[in-house]
Amino acid sequence: MNKNAMEINGQRLWDSLEASGQIGKLRGTGLRRLPLSDANKEMRDTFCAWAEAAGCTVTVDQVGNIFARRPGRDDALPAIATGSHLDTQMCGGKYDGVLGVMSGLEVIRTLNDLGVETKRPIELVVWSNEEGARFTPPMQGSLAFAGDLSLETVLASQDADGLRFADELRRIGYDGTRELGESEFEAYLELHIEQGPVLDRIGIDTGIVVAGFKSHGLKIQVTGNTAHVGPTPMDERQNALVGAAHLITAVDAIGWKHHPQGGKSTTPHISCFPNLPGIIPESAQLTVDFRHPEPEIADQMLAEVKAAMAEAAEKANVKMEIIDSWSFGDNPFSDDCIKALADTADAMGINYMEIRSQAGHDAYAIGKIAPMGMIFTPCTAGVSHNVEESIELDRTLPGVNLLLNTMVDLANR
Ligand SMILES: [Zn+2]
Structure with missing residues (x-):
């Protein structure tokens, strides 16, 4: 890697992923952390404690999306945001969504370690209910934030036992007061495991997403x-x-x-x-x-x-x-974000490929209200939505370092 590029602490990222892997653990290697469940609450609490320890201001909106903010020098400017989800499928893996959140946290921790200030603030978001494994539709939190789902619709949705989203959100203490869509993002970048076999099969570690599947x-x-x-x-x-x-x-x-x-x-x-x-x-x-x-x-x-x-x-x-x-999947990806990621990868000497996203992600919803880009990292044999989901740290780090350096570039524009 180029010697001017910053690098995250890989061991600390791995430790965070492993700690998350203990909360809602299923069948040894997997996770069952359904949205607004006790396990989801425990993970949310842990995340908030980590974000506060990293100096962030943590707020929660009306559908339970969590925002951890690292101030910028010019704090009134719109933030550069990243995020993903901490809820999982019924028989989920340890990295789907979790890797994106922990990578964002690692970006903030690394900037603290290096004493780097950015012009714009940085916001790390944990979106409520991405998977839709308990309340539908999927991507409820990000869709509501982007104005594509009404607050009332989300709060009234029910799980299979007839429990209401609003009641469960209050029960776990994440019925926040921040208005939906309150903050404006200058750009939103999300890192996610690919959830398909392309990167693993080809042997390239970093994918810059250029389009989705309809x-x-x-x-x-x-x-x-x-x-x-x-x-x-x-x-x-x-x-x-x-x-x-x-x-x-x-x-x-x-x-x-x-x-x-x-x-x-x-x-x-x-x-x-x-x-x-x-x-x-x-x-x-x-x-x-x-x-x-x-x-x-x-x-x-x-x-x-x-x-x-x-x-x-x-x-x-x-x-x-x-x-x-x-x-x-109507192409939500921003040419500016794709270019920023590609330019940074080139400057860092990161070998990447352009790739399509075949799954839905919170980023799709945010792509309708802010310039959006995504980074994919490999997961073994493309296995996902399965307790066997696995990643290799060495093959993940280039993507996380790309996230860090691109976010800093954008945050200083
Ligand atoms: Zn996901």
């Missing part, structure tokens, strides 16, 4: 009718689960059709009612997700899924309708 999500209601599983003739059944099954395989086939160009499709969730032996199900709900690097093809896949719904409904003699839908 992604569509649908919640589909299948409605049939209950009946006895014995006497009801086959041709008189309206089995909602059979309709759902036809659709699941059709959605999978659509993914395979577009696989050569990088398309993919998934039905990750199904619920069924009454879901009991002896009775034909009257209702099924599916969540369907499909993605493609070309936005027009992703839209074409949406049309194909709708056609498959009509076919599956007819085959199973049931009704199907889309009851909720969302999409993201």
